[in-house]
Amino acid sequence: MRFRDLAFLVVSNLRRMKLRLALTSLGVVIGTSAIVLMVSLGIGLQANLTTSLGDLGAATHITVMPGGMETGMPDEGQLTDAALERFETIEHVEAVMPMTYVMSAQGARYKRYESYMNIMGVPMDAFEAFGYELESGRLPRTDSEVLLGAAVPTSFAAGDSATQAGPSGRLKLDLLGKRLDLTLMMWPSEEEMQKDPMAQGTERKQRLTVVGILAPTDMQTDQTAYVTLDAAHAMNGATRRTTAYENVVVKADSTRNVTAIEDEISGQGFFTFSSQSMLKELNTVFLIIQGVLGALGAIAMLVAALGIANTMTMSIYERTREIGIMKAVGASNRQIKRVFLGEAAIIGVLGGIGGLTFSWAGAALANLFVQSLIASQAGSSGGVMPETSAFFQIPVWLALFAIVFASGIGLLAGVLPAVRAANLDPLTALRHE
Amino acid sequence: MTTAVQVTGLTRQYVMGGEPLEVLRGVDLSIAYGEIVCVMGPSGSGKSTLLNIVGGLDRPTSGSVVVAGSDLARMDDEQLAVYRRRQVGFVFQSFNLIGTMTARRNVELPLLFSGEPEDQRTARAAAALQAVGLGHRLDHKPTELSGGEQQRVAIARASVNEPAIMLADEPTGNLDTHTGQEILSLITSMNAEGRTFLITTHDRAVAKAVAHRIVTIVDGAIARIEQGGTL
Numbered sequence: 001m002r003f004r005d006l007a008f009l010v011v012s013n014l015r016r017m018k019l020r021l022a023l024t025s026l027g028v029v030i031g032t033s034a035i036v037l038m039v040s041l042g043i044g045l046q047a048n049l050t051t052s053l054g055d056l057g058a059a060t061h062i063t064v065m066p067g068g069m070e071t072g073m074p075d076e077g078q079l080t081d082a083a084l085e086r087f088e089t090i091e092h093v094e095a096v097m098p099m100t101y102v103m104s105a106q107g108a109r110y111k112r113y114e115s116y117m118n119i120m121g122v123p124m125d126a127f128e129a130f131g132y133e134l135e136s137g138r139l140p141r142t143d144s145e146v147l148l149g150a151a152v153p154t155s156f157a158a159g160d161s162a163t164q165a166g167p168s169g170r171l172k173l174d175l176l177g178k179r180l181d182l183t184l185m186m187w188p189s190e191e192e193m194q195k196d197p198m199a200q201g202t203e204r205k206q207r208l209t210v211v212g213i214l215a216p217t218d219m220q221t222d223q224t225a226y227v228t229l230d231a232a233h234a235m236n237g238a239t240r241r242t243t244a245y246e247n248v249v250v251k252a253d254s255t256r257n258v259t260a261i262e263d264e265i266s267g268q269g270f271f272t273f274s275s276q277s278m279l280k281e282l283n284t285v286f287l288i289i290q291g292v293l294g295a296l297g298a299i300a301m302l303v304a305a306l307g308i309a310n311t312m313t314m315s316i317y318e319r320t321r322e323i324g325i326m327k328a329v330g331a332s333n334r335q336i337k338r339v340f341l342g343e344a345a346i347i348g349v350l351g352g353i354g355g356l357t358f359s360w361a362g363a364a365l366a367n368l369f370v371q372s373l374i375a376s377q378a379g380s381s382g383g384v385m386p387e388t389s390a391f392f393q394i395p396v397w398l399a400l401f402a403i404v405f406a407s408g409i410g411l412l413a414g415v416l417p418a419v420r421a422a423n424l425d426p427l428t429a430l431r432h433e
Numbered sequence: 434m435t436t437a438v439q440v441t442g443l444t445r446q447y448v449m450g451g452e453p454l455e456v457l458r459g460v461d462l463s464i465a466y467g468e469i470v471c472v473m474g475p476s477g478s479g480k481s482t483l484l485n486i487v488g489g490l491d492r493p494t495s496g497s498v499v500v501a502g503s504d505l506a507r508m509d510d511e512q513l514a515v516y517r518r519r520q521v522g523f524v525f526q527s528f529n530l531i532g533t534m535t536a537r538r539n540v541e542l543p544l545l546f547s548g549e550p551e552d553q554r555t556a557r558a559a560a561a562l563q564a565v566g567l568g569h570r571l572d573h574k575p576t577e578l579s580g581g582e583q584q585r586v587a588i589a590r591a592s593v594n595e596p597a598i599m600l601a602d603e604p605t606g607n608l609d610t611h612t613g614q615e616i617l618s619l620i621t622s623m624n625a626e627g628r629t630f631l632i633t634t635h636d637r638a639v640a641k642a643v644a645h646r647i648v649t650i651v652d653g654a655i656a657r658i659e660q661g662g663t664l
Binding site: 327334 | 490515523529531534548590
């Protein structure tokens with residue numbers, strides 16, 4: 001039998017049962033839509049989170065912290081200058097920047113405005129090597145100068161309402177060249193605590209001049225103010241220059257090499273963190289989420305497959321005599337099987353196409369709804385519209401997979417009925433009323 | 434005349450409710466090309482079983498059935514299907530046309546399964562319908578045709594593949610006497626053009642009208658063979 005004739009036979013058979021075809025395909029439409037929408041939600045969520053993850057730090061940056069109880073390692077896991085020099089020699093490392101967190105910082109005041117930004121001490125030459133761009137001004141040269149992250153000028157709030165600092169976006173101060181008054185809390189050292197367990201911390205004031213403002217980069221950097229390393233040490237009350245850093249940022253030449261560098265550094269006994277490694281872990285989580293969502297869709301698909309099997313079984317029962325006739329005029333078992341497999345597959349294909357169309361429409365609608373929801377919320381709080389990509393994303397591979405999968409399910413569901421039809425005894429079939 | 438069908442020592446046994454039932458017990462029969470053989474006998478005598486076995490729809494329990502030189506007993510399901518497609522034409526009492534297909538489509542069916550290209554197929558089907566006097570009814574569905582016309586379509590379908598033998602099981606059983614006569618004269622005229630027929634009937638008048646030989650089967654065995662009225 002020629003393929004064209006088979007197709008003709010299949011199509012003309014299906015035309016005889018339009019309603020049943022529609023209803024059975026609807027089952028596949030629902031199954032396909034469930035799978036596609038669930039998986040596309042997984043993909044969308046992942047894409048969105050991956051985008052916002054970029055805010056946690058540039059993709060090529062690795063944050064290194066002192067190691068734990070590792071012994072036998074050089075420097076005993078301490079971030080010494082020697083360790084930093086070693087990091088610089090690792091292949092694909094572009095720059096290394098130690099950071100000292102100003103723990104004593106309590107807040108900064110400008111006129112009647114207050115902000116609680118993070119303050120970090122960094123070597124300014126390394127800072128430049130990291131490729132941060134200035135929006136205005138210059139890098140600090142002395143210990144009384146400060147460089148502000150892009151979001152810091154918007155983090156100030158007036159007087160009493162300053163309890164919650166953050167980029168509210170309502171107020172943007174022009175701080176370049178202005179003086180900020182820092183409040184530092186000097187906590188008693190361990191020795192002092194031993195002498196007097198009731199020892200209280202003492203407040204100290206420090207005045208800094210804003211000499212530059214950074215262009216917006218990642219969220220972390222945007223909300224931090226930068227001073228020189230020496231200034232940071234002094235603010236923390238350190239009497240002499242410390243020999244080890246709390247925090248070092250290593251910049252890879254490309255995101256591809258982040259993992260290798262990270263492995264090398266953690267192999268030397270340090271704790272490392274990067275948005276890349278975070279992403280890897282998140283991907284595992286999302287694989288599980290997608291799997292679970294996909295499994296829910298698969299159940300819907302299973303029900304649809306049962307529907308196809310049921311429809312085919314019914315229609316084969318009704319057409320038993322016809323099968324007998326076809327066999328009498330020379331149809332082989334294989335040809336009969338193909339006819340019914342073809343019918344089942346077409347039900348699957350139609351359902352797949354329908355399901356995909358429905359999913360596309362549904363995803364577009366849902367995305368529109370979610371985006372308008374976000375827009376209205378952002379609008380009412382006076383904030384800026386956050387950048388989100390679509391929550392339901394149907395990539396081409398998913399669309400193709402849906403069609404192929406639905407046809408496959410149809411074919412599979414048709415196997416048992418088709419084999420039954422093919423193996424019918426022609427005489428029994430001919431006697432069937 | 435050469436032999437179209439050679440049946441030798443044919444037996445067929447069914448198991449009914451655990452009891453073996455001998456439907457055919459040692460039938461020997463040979464049919465020459467161009468012959469019309471009628472098989473008569475009461476219901477349950479085994480005449481339809483004989484027809485079905487010769488037509489490749491049923492299998493013998495023992496014995497051999499050689500049609501156009503090949504032994505059916507040695508064929509598997511697939512080969513039997515090809516055999517039915519090429520060497521046999523079936524005509525049933527209840528016509529057995531496919532209701533959703535036009536007359537032409539019904540007649541095309543054997544050619545469709547043998548993979549004949551569409552243009553040749555439709556031409557041959559049209560010619561076959563023309564030959565049974567239905568050239569003007571090509572695109573009618575069975576429900577739009579009378580009983581006699583439907584049986585003509587069935588005969589056209591049975592002959593379209595130029596079979597070695599045409600098998601008809603009570604071909605006039607569902608028709609009134611007049612229409613039955615028309616079908617019988619169609620069979621006679623097709624026979625005159627060289628077609629070979631094996632026909633079952635319980636109506637002696639039918640057998641007398643067309644048969645060269647009349648074979649009477651009683652209880653699964655041939656009781657007698659007589660020369661028909663046409664010889």
